[in-house]
Amino acid sequence: MKVSGFPGFDAAAAASGLVRARVADLTAQVASGQRAQTFAGLGDDAAIALDLRSERARREAFASAARRGEAFAEATQIALGGINLATRDILDSAQRILVNGLPGSDAASIKTMAETARASLKTITGLLGERFAGDAVFGGAAPDQAPLVPAAAIESTGLFTGIRAQVQTLAPGNGSAILAATKAMAESNDPAISPFRGFAADAASGSQADARRSVPVGEGITIPVGMYAYRNASAISEGQTTGAWARDLMWGLSVIANLEPPSAASMDDYRVVVEGALGALRSASNALVEDQAALGVEQSRLAVAAERNETLALQLETNIGKLEAVDLSEVITQLSSSKSLLEASYRAMVTLNDLSLTKCMR
Incomplete structure (x- = not known):
C-alpha cells in the first residue's frame, strides 16, 4: 500500500507495519502463554486441539465418576x-x-435376648435406610427414595406384628410350622406385610425393574456399586434363608425379639424356633460378608479406573499444551528482537522522511 508516493518510504512503512503486528502478537502470547486467543489462530492444529480437549473432558468426567463411586x-x-x-x-x-x-x-436371659434382638432390628433397619450425599445406600435403582420404613416404625409393620402373632401361638408340636409361617412372611412382598416401600416395594414384587446402580469409568465400561434393602447384590444366600440376607435379618431378629419366657414352656419347640432364627442370622451374616467382599473388589477396580483416567487426562493436558501454549523464554527473546527491529524500522522511516535533493547533493 502506498503511503507517501515515495517507494522507499512506502516499503519501509509496510515493513514497519508487519513488525508492529508481530510485536503485538508476541506481546499477547507473553501475557496469555497461548499461541493464539482463538482456535482459528492455531491453523491446522485447531482441529487436533479441539479433539484433545474433548477427550480430556471425557477422561476427567470418568475419573470424577470413579472417585464418587x-x-x-x-x-x-x-x-x-x-x-x-x-x-x-x-x-x-x-x-x-x-x-x-x-x-x-x-427367664431373665430370654427377655435380655429378646431386647437385644429388638435393638439390633432397629439398628439394622436404620442402616438399611442409610444415605450418602443424599442417596439411599441400599436404594437400588432409585437412590432418591427411602427403600423401607424408618427404624422407629419397624415394629409397626405387618412383618413384625405378624411374626409376633405367630410366635405367641408357640405350643408343643408346632415349632416347625411357626418357623415356616414366619419365613413366608419375610419372603412376602404383600404391602400389608412387607416393610419395603415405594420403588423398592414395586421392584421386590416384580412390577418395577431395579437394575444395580453402576458407575461409568470408560467407554462402555461400568462398575456396579449399588446395594438393595430387599435382595442380595451378588451373594447367593445358603442354609436357613429367604434368599436375601436383609430379609433373613428381619425375619430372624423379629422372631427372637418376640420370644418371651412363657414361649419356653415347650422346650423342644422353643429350641426349634430359636435355632431356626439363628440359622437365618448365620445365613444373613455369611451372605452379607460375601456381598461386602464383592463390593471391595469393585472398590479396587474403581480406584484403578480413577487413576487411569486421571493419568490420561494429565497426558492429554500436556499434549494440548504443546499445541496451544508457547515457550515463554523463546517468545520473550523473539519479542525483544522484534521490538529492536521495530525501533530500527522507525528510525529508517524518519531518515527517509527527512531526505531532500539538497541533502543528497551535499
Whole structure:
C-alpha cells in the first residue's frame, strides 16, 4: 500500500507495519502463554486441539465418576460393617444362652435376648435406610427414595406384628410350622406385610425393574456399586434363608425379639424356633460378608479406573499444551528482537522522511 508516493518510504512503512503486528502478537502470547486467543489462530492444529480437549473432558468426567463411586462404596461398606456387627452381637448372645442350657431355665436371659434382638432390628433397619450425599445406600435403582420404613416404625409393620402373632401361638408340636409361617412372611412382598416401600416395594414384587446402580469409568465400561434393602447384590444366600440376607435379618431378629419366657414352656419347640432364627442370622451374616467382599473388589477396580483416567487426562493436558501454549523464554527473546527491529524500522522511516535533493547533493 502506498503511503507517501515515495517507494522507499512506502516499503519501509509496510515493513514497519508487519513488525508492529508481530510485536503485538508476541506481546499477547507473553501475557496469555497461548499461541493464539482463538482456535482459528492455531491453523491446522485447531482441529487436533479441539479433539484433545474433548477427550480430556471425557477422561476427567470418568475419573470424577470413579472417585464418587469409591466414596459411595466406602459409605456402603461402613453401613454393611455396622449391620454385620449388630448381627454378630445377637448371634453371640443367643448362642451363649443355648450353650448354657437355656432357654427355659432363666427367664431373665430370654427377655435380655429378646431386647437385644429388638435393638439390633432397629439398628439394622436404620442402616438399611442409610444415605450418602443424599442417596439411599441400599436404594437400588432409585437412590432418591427411602427403600423401607424408618427404624422407629419397624415394629409397626405387618412383618413384625405378624411374626409376633405367630410366635405367641408357640405350643408343643408346632415349632416347625411357626418357623415356616414366619419365613413366608419375610419372603412376602404383600404391602400389608412387607416393610419395603415405594420403588423398592414395586421392584421386590416384580412390577418395577431395579437394575444395580453402576458407575461409568470408560467407554462402555461400568462398575456396579449399588446395594438393595430387599435382595442380595451378588451373594447367593445358603442354609436357613429367604434368599436375601436383609430379609433373613428381619425375619430372624423379629422372631427372637418376640420370644418371651412363657414361649419356653415347650422346650423342644422353643429350641426349634430359636435355632431356626439363628440359622437365618448365620445365613444373613455369611451372605452379607460375601456381598461386602464383592463390593471391595469393585472398590479396587474403581480406584484403578480413577487413576487411569486421571493419568490420561494429565497426558492429554500436556499434549494440548504443546499445541496451544508457547515457550515463554523463546517468545520473550523473539519479542525483544522484534521490538529492536521495530525501533530500527522507525528510525529508517524518519531518515527517509527527512531526505531532500539538497541533502543528497551535499
